[in-house]
Amino acid sequence: MEQYDVVVVGGGPSGAAVARDIAAAGYRVAILERDRDIGQPVQCSGLVTERTLAAAGISPEIAHNQLVGAAIHSPSGARYDIGGDRVHAYVLDRTRFDLSMMIQALELDVDVHANARVVDIDRERDSLRLTVESHRSIHEFSTRLVVGADGPRSIVAQFLELPPPVEVLRARGADVRLPARLAPDQVLIFTGERYAAGFFAWLIPLGRDRYRLGWGTSRAGSAQTLRNLTDDYPDIFSGMQILSQTGGLIPLGPRPVTSGERGMVVGDAAGQAKATSGGGLFTALTCARYCARTALDALSSDDFSAEKLSSYDRDWRADIGVELEHATALRSAYRELTDADLDLGLRMLRFRGMRAIVNRYGDIDYPSVLAARALRAAPSLLRLAHGRGNLRAFISDNAQSVVSASSD
Ligand SMILES: Cc1cc2nc3c(=O)[nH]c(=O)nc-3n(C[C@H](O)[C@H](O)[C@H](O)COP(=O)(O)OP(=O)(O)OC[C@H]3O[C@@H](n4cnc5c(N)ncnc54)[C@H](O)[C@@H]3O)c2cc1C
Known part of the structure; x- marks a missing residue:
């Protein structure tokens, strides 16, 4: 032995x-x-920050690509572009x-x-x-x-x-080839029941015509998600060729x-x-x-x-x-939002001030910092969470910075 x-x-x-x-x-x-x-x-899907690469002791040169921003699609198809100011994430092999x-x-x-x-x-x-x-x-x-x-x-x-x-989330994904000409340094996010009930879907550019598509869900099957994305966003997904598929569980x-x-x-x-x-x-x-x-x-x-x-x-x-607890509370609240709630909440991104907050405080390793800042700047977002215990728990944890500011 x-x-x-x-x-x-x-x-x-x-x-x-x-x-x-x-x-x-x-x-x-x-x-x-x-x-x-x-x-x-x-x-x-290999999306990480430079901080992650530093923690691993690995040079950013290993990455396929660098991303400077995101375009978030609301359930009804409105598009909001954020970032664009600096490298926010790397895409790993x-x-x-x-x-x-x-x-x-x-x-x-x-x-x-x-x-x-x-x-x-x-x-x-x-x-x-x-x-x-x-x-x-x-x-x-x-x-x-x-x-x-x-x-x-x-x-x-x-x-x-x-x-x-x-919770254990089911995540699915595929490396795909797309004929569409999309920004080479912007991740696309799709929200709503039709693509990723209770979570979201993402499309990450890998370079040239290759992309990494993924979504997390506890419900919709893969085929249905892909059909819905192609039907609803033909300008992006028409002619998609699937190169390889993946999937797995993520305990949250x-x-x-x-x-x-x-x-x-x-x-x-x-x-x-x-x-x-x-x-x-x-x-x-x-x-x-x-x-x-x-x-x-x-x-x-x-x-x-x-x-x-x-x-x-x-x-x-x-x-x-604490960051993981906040993330869990935010997720619980997010799961309860309807498509209409999401449409309403994302409309805040039409305002330059809110986009500036997202650009300044958005950090995929510490999402609660942005959540707290956004709620502080737009207390009306709290109304979306009316009666939703977990978001209230998050807010009470951030009471100093969030609730007091929201009653200013
Ligand atoms: C579809 C999908 C997309 C994702 N995208 C991202 C992303 O973009 N960015 C990000 O940061 N994270 C992402 N994640 C999460 C990320 O992949 C995991 O958090 C990460 O891999 C965790 O690393 P780990 O070493 O703890 O576990 P793992 O990487 O899962 O490694 C566990 C290892 O244990 C081995 N193993 C299991 N059981 C046994 C056994 N009985 N005996 C011997 N070996 C065993 C497995 O074979 C495996 O190699 C994603 C996850 C999924 C499923």
């Missing part, structure tokens, strides 16, 4: 980051990854991104086992035993500590009996507890993606730092008790916990 100080289950960005940072201190670390190829299959992160881990002597699916975890006296299915045979690994970076259906979270995230609203005796979970396994957008790379890498720090502390003191590891929970929540 192979023995490690830490076994990380899952070879995505959060697993690679945690493994890299623990191995950098000289500990023996393994990554067990179910899939054969790191970074495949791609289940991501996720496979290259994941591989680059994995190389960082390999350079620090992390043992990476691909095609290795963890099927069981058991407690021994002073360690854990992981049973792994690989090439149709069974292998066993022994470890002092396990880190679950194993995505939405985390086996490590099940083993630690962690409570579930608030973090698990209330993300650690237990001899284990922690991070990234999608912990439900750390932003509930407003489903973006999970920045938050995963942020939390990975705290996860590695707690692991190093536990290893050096040989204390893997639930109490010791709970400092991970405290640390990541002190950093981005």
Whole structure:
């Protein structure tokens, strides 16, 4: 049986980051990854900020494209252009991104086992035993500590009996070729029941005639969404050729507890993606730092008790916990808006002042900053949320800046 100080289950960005940072201190670390190829299959649209690339230690040169703005389409088809002032986001090749992160881990002597699916975890006296299915045979690994970076259906979270995230969103996508001539540096957003009930759809330019289409939803099937977009926006989608399709689950609203005796979970396994957008790379890498720090502390003191590891929970929540809670509250309120509510709310973007606020405070990593500023500038938006408890909770959390300003 192979023995490690830490076994990380899952070879995505959060697993690679945690493994890299623990191995950098000289500990023996393994990554067990179910899939054969790191970074495949791609289940991501790859839209990130420069901050995310910095957290990953990867140069922006890896990106397919840079985006300076967005055009938001209301349910009834009105279009509002925002941004255009500076680079707001980068579009990644996720496979290259994941591989680059994995190389960082390999350079620090992390043992990476691909095609290795963890099927069981058991407690021994002073360690854990992981049973792994690989090439149709069974292998066993022994470890002092396990880190679950194993995505939405985390086996490590099940083993630690962690409570579930608030919601699991279904996201679908396709890389497409479009004959239409669209701005090469602007993401298009489509809102409304017909495209992405309770969420939104997006079209990201990749360069030349290639685009990445995606949508999150708990209802409409893929075929219906694509038909509706083509019917309603023929100037954009006529002649669309689908090159490849993808899809996956995004857990939103973090698990209330993300650690237990001899284990922690991070990234999608912990439900750390932003509930407003489903973006999970920045938050995963942020939390990975705290996860590695707690692991190093536990290893050096040989204390893997639930109490010791709970400092991970405290640390990541002190950093981005409030932001994730706000995002969850905003999402709950957003889900309750009707198409008519959305049409009305988005009309605020006709005003130059509101567009200036969006341009100044819009930050896909910290969406609640913009939400608070927008509500402060346009208290009438609160009327959309009349009787909607979650938005009221968000507002009361921001009471100083939002409610007092709205009654000015
Ligand atoms: C369609 C879609 C679009 C998205 N677009 C964006 C975007 O534009 N920007 C953004 O920031 N985020 C986006 N996300 C979210 C983002 O992809 C995730 O938040 C991110 O991948 C989380 O990284 P992770 O390392 O925690 O998990 P993952 O990248 O999911 O990695 C988990 C790994 O664990 C492995 N694994 C699972 N179970 C086991 C097991 N039992 N044994 C061994 N290995 C196992 C899996 O094979 C996988 O490789 C999108 C998600 C989807 C589904």
